[in-house]
Amino acid sequence: MLDIVLRKVQVEGQQVDVGIAGDTIVQVEPEIEERGCREIDGQNRVAITGFVDCHLHLDKSHLMDRASYQDVSGPEKGALTRREKACFTEEDIYKRAERVVQTGLQAGNIAIRTSADVDPLVGLAGVKALLALKGKYAGLVDIQVAAFAQEGMEKYPETVELLRQALQLGADLVGGHTIIDADGRGHIDTILDLAREFDVEAEFHLDESGNREHYLLPYLAQRMIELGLQGRVTGIHCCTLSALTPGERQEALELIKESSLKVISAPTAISTRALAPVKELLAAGVLVGIGSDNVRDFFNPIGSGDIKQIALLLAYVQRFFTADDIKQLWEMLTCKGAALLGYRGYGIAVGNRADVTVLDAHSPVEVFSRQAPPVVLVRGGRDITTEILGR
Ligand SMILES: [Zn+2]
Structure with missing residues (x-):
């Protein structure tokens, strides 16, 4: 029986x-x-x-319970977040993050990847809290934790050593943010060096602004190829792709394919800029997943951690309406998202x-x-x- x-x-x-x-x-x-x-x-x-949510910021979730949303610029939202972050404790992060994990589990999640800010403001509290959560939910929701240089390394050079410590503690991968430092190329190199040192994957909030002057995707893809990191790096957002001419975009797609750069679309970003063209990426054979990104914080005051809501948003914004489109959307939430996170036995x-x-x-x-x-x-x-x- x-x-x-x-x-x-x-x-x-x-x-x-x-x-x-x-x-x-x-x-x-x-x-x-x-x-x-x-x-x-x-x-x-x-x-x-189960569903796969490829990108979250669990450490900053539910800040709206104790702060009120202000409709200000991105840098101002960053400053508001830094002010809150300086008061974060491990316990506080754990409690807020757990609410999102629970919501996701109740909505059918099997795997998620979250960033955890690592910098002198919060130290390793985010990584420690989220690794503890990963342990508690093992077997229910597979949680990957990316040690994330959200604030950059020019303003906070101590971050590099903190990222190293986070990886020693067991963070699953290392994360960078290509528009935060004036020397975006140097930022990319430092993160890729850490990924190689610890033999982990890397992910970048890549070309997040959507502006052409922040376009570092070609540099990253080139470095991946030179360093033998094909398929080991993910670009989150990649919004600048939508600002390119058709010819430039074709060149970018070739580079993405050659480097096997994986891409995560975080559709709530549509509130401030155009998204990467997901259908074009899929048609080119790029591995694409979807992420909730921010949940009830200064950057997104609504949301819950239920990835179906976010998929519905993408469906409307980029017209995933035909039977084949729905199939593609479904796969990003299931098998493709799982493949992107390296989930075995999905x-x-x-x-x-x-x-x-x-x-x-x-x-x-x-x-x-x-x-x-x-x-x-x-x-x-x-x-x-x-x-x-x-x-
Ligand atoms: Zn993000």
């Missing part, structure tokens, strides 16, 4: 039964004869491993870890349209539906 059999769930458009023994998926068949200790009727609803398939999220909808388009929540959550072979969803 199997431990759990999920009857009549829809996996990649096919109705199947999913058999689970221990923490592993052991059968995926149109009809499983064997009974399960626990039988769940999926009613032909959509089943996935997918409802025999031999994979028994992580199954059944959503209250019969198609991906219904999931987006109705913002359908999960009705069944299985993590590592354990049915946690009641524990997490309260039903």
Whole structure:
């Protein structure tokens, strides 16, 4: 007898039964004869491993609970954030971040990647808090922590040593921000050096402003190729792509492909500038994921950590409306996002870890349209539906 059999769930458009023994998926068949200790009727609803949110700032989330939003410029929002950040404690960060992780789990997340600011203002408190959260949620939501040089290294040169310490503590990767230092190239080189020193991936808030004078994507891609870092680096935002001429954009796509630079779209950025052209990137074969980015802080005072909301926003802004567009959007939230984060064993398939999220909808388009929540959550072979969803 199997431990759990999920009857009549829809996996990649096919109705199947999913058999689970221990923490592993052991059968995926149109009809499983064997009974399960626990039988769940999926009613032909959509089943996935879980959603993947490729980019968050958990350490700064929910600041709006104690500060009020001011509609000021980006640098002014940065200054407001620095003022708050100087008062952050590990416990405070942990509590605020956990709310977002819980919301994500309840919405069906299986994996997220978050930045943690590392600088003399906050020290290593963000990294420590988020690594503790990663430990607590292991097996429920896979959390990757990027030690992030948000404030740059020209104003705060001590950051380089702090990033090194963060990586020694166990941060999963290192993050840079290419417009923060006057010498953007030097910033990129320092971050890539750290990635090589610790053999971790790197990610950059890349060309975030959308302005042509901040266009460093070609330099980064070139350095990736020279250093043998193809496929080991991700660019978040890449907004300047939308300001290029068609010819320049074609050159950029060639460079992205040659370097295997991965790209994360953070669609809430549309409130202040144009987004990178996601459909063009996908058509060129670039690995693209989607991230919630800021959640209830000075840069985005609304949001929750439910990535479906953000995907819906991208759908409207860049017209992901045809059946093929919806499929592409779905893949960015599922298998492609997982591939971008290097998540192993993603997918409802025999031999994979028994992580199954059944959503209250019969198609991906219904999931987006109705913002359908999960009705069944299985993590590592354990049915946690009641524990997490309260039903
Ligand atoms: Zn960000």
